[in-house]
Amino acid sequence: MRVRGLRTVLGRKTIFDGVDVDIPRGKVTAIMGPSGCGKTTMLRHITGQRMPDAGRIEIDGANVPTLSRQALFDLREKIGYLFQNSALLTDYDVFENVAFPLRQHLRLPEDVLRNIVLTKLEAVGLRGAAALMPAELSGGMARRVALARAIIRDPMLILYDEPFVGLDPIALNQVLRMIRTLNDTLGVTSVLVAHEFSAVARVADLVYLLAGGKVVAQGTPEALRKDPSPWTRQFFGGEADGPVPFQYPARDYATDLGFSEAAR
């Protein structure tokens, strides 16, 4: 999968300004960056939920922004997508949520379907929660149910939007091991959006760091950890000052508070 010259403007803000990303088959690629830098937007471009203003996104040679709706749907059947806020269907219980993609696209005998669903739920440690409704789950549990739903059809590409948020250390280890296993045993290609470098470093083969609409650093986790550039030092060191502004772009602070000469 390749992204070339991606440009996106949302509202009056330029989210991407010439972004090139290569995502190798069968590897775990992490896209990192401060919140609001466009990580979710990037995933939405990849699945064709949002069209970029310019640039190409190639998956297996097909350019996503030019695909027809039917072709997009065919492509999405091969993609697993974990939503940032889980996005479980509140009308259905956990079992039916995970079974939903199977029921919609395949005609399976009920006992086969049941086995597949329970296997995936077992993998995320929630087989016992099959009868609960989404409203009865904690954020971390909902995230794991959404993960089971994303992998239910054994997709060739899995996109994870912030999979580690809200997970306790045990569940976090479990999810990390799962992402790794899916890759090593099934050869799935994974794209991981996150900002916890310590967790990412344990699974990712390749890391891209986005900031200010551009790729500011890329490489293996080890290489980035040693990278002396100010972007990586600030992001992974967590300092507020540096090339990545902590503040959302704003007017001068003193002016806003009414202290400047002009305001008097």
Next chain:
Amino acid sequence: MNARSGPFAGIADALAQVGACGLFGLQVLAALPASLRHWRESVRQIWFTGAMSLVIIMTCGLFVGMVLGLQLYYVLSIFGGTAALGTVVSLSLYRELGPVVTALLFAGRAGTSITAEIGLMRATDQLDAMEMMAVDPIAYVAAPRFLAGIIAMPLLACVFNALGIFGAHLVGVSWLGLDNGTFWSNMTSSVDVWKDVVNGVWKSVAFGAVVALIAVFQGYTTAPTSEGVAHATTRTVVFSSIVVLAIDFVMTAFLM
């Protein structure tokens, strides 16, 4: 762009909504065949919108019938024509009150909950999640609710009419002492199945389609916030009421 901020902003906005709603209606119609695959969803929606509205429809039908019985008995007694009570009540119910009042109640009871439900699905990314699982939300969410509105409305209007006539009978015959036989025989001899009953059914089919379409559209295009859902729900009731009464006038003019 300018029309959006000038003194006619409201009108421009409403016209834009009408256009968008019309286009959305075409999309829903196009998705109807695909939605037949999700027939369970449609059945579930008929249950939710139709069966769950029964109590309010029946209660209101009964009271409307009783009021009609009282008022018309009084008016008819001036002309010494109280024997026509059954006829007058059933004609006004079949031709006007049944379809219209049912549609207004339906908008308040079922339309609002359709809008709020779909609006919340939008706000919590559930519609996007369906898109990502290669399921068309128009076929899976919008079309079954639209279909349910078309099927449930005429049935509800029939229930409303039946309870209305029962209410008028209660007041006219049991309370004010009108003759039971006169009440029924005058009604059955002067109500025409095609001109009165069937035309009323056509009206309620049209109202059901319009109310369900507006409700689904408002939910589908709501701003993904709690305020957005609140506004969308209000708009469903306001727009449905206006459009139902406007269409009623047009249909009455043509069906008379």
